[in-house]
Amino acid sequence: MNRKVGLFFGTFNPIHTGHLIIANHMAEYSDLEEVWLVVTPHNPLKKKSSLLDDHQRLEMVYKACETYEKLKPSNIEFGLPQPNYTVNTLAHLQEKFPTNDFCLIMGEDNLKSFHKWKNHEVILENHEIYVYPRIAEGIADPTLLHNPKITKVDAPIVEISSTFIRKSIKESRNVRPLLDQKVWEYIDLMNFYR
Template sequence: MKIGLYFGTFNPIHVGHLIIANHMAEHADLDQVWMVVTPHNPLKKKSTLLDDYHRLQMVYLATEDFPKIKPSDIEFKLSQPNYTVNTLVHLQEKYPNYEFSLIMGEDNLRSLHKWKNYEAILANYDIYVYPRLDAKVRKGEAISLETENLEFRNHKRVHMIDAPVVEISSTFIRENIKNGKNIQPLLPNKVWEYIDHNNFYRR
């Protein structure tokens, strides 16, 4: 079975995450997409980051109607600070018959050279990349991601996927909830109900 790993804090998970995950599950060469919830680093205080299990529960609620998309708490069980390469090794040992790959945005591909043991990741795992608007483009400067990191874009393990460009951010959602704005269309219904019931992000 081919599994695509989509990492994130998912604070909260929103429809943009689901659009990307579902597109990868349906259009990339993958059997399932696992949404890997990144744990809160206990050495860092960040009041806007919800407890690990609340964020995991929201991913569960968002994905329970999508049989090809699964929530994963695998990183909760690993020592911190954790690195993607360690998670990949752990998963390969736990599920030796599965073939794992990474799902990331084009912006993360640009910084891949900064990852721990990125050469080993490239050598052993496929990477499925979805498009993102570059920050410089959003500011009106016509600089294309395509001109940067051609070494990675052209690597045999890197697969550029023509997925929808989704520019919804969890930060935007949290700020608007705090300011009393209606952001329900940006969240799966069950996720919105969970946030509303627990009064998350309101202060």
């Protein structure tokens, strides 16, 4: 029997308590045995300049996951050609870890634009998708939500954004409650986002 592993992709710039709440909820309240937080080196849709170095973001994910048995940081995309697409990462992971069944974790807002993803039909054919709710304009295509490969998980709705955290740090505001203690200490020590 293969192990079910959820993949939670993100730039995690920085990783915050919202990410941890969702990842942990998926690990604890679905049939996923583990959740890997996959640090995206460079999302083709985002400006590179606003991103911290890949390894610094990975370091923050390591610090955030330390005390969670079922959450694992992953740098799997660091070695893949850029810009990278999810379909390639999934193929690479499946080859590297044949005894795992990899599932995608995404917000309902991402599911809405899923049809624009490269080879989205291939992804849906070979992988399950676990969707968490978001407060967003409109919802995903209802036909998608009825797809047997898509599971809607009733996770808490957390509206914290990394952009908001970066902006707040720049303005010298206290955002410690929004970050894991070790992540906050690392950001402070390294003088990130100031």
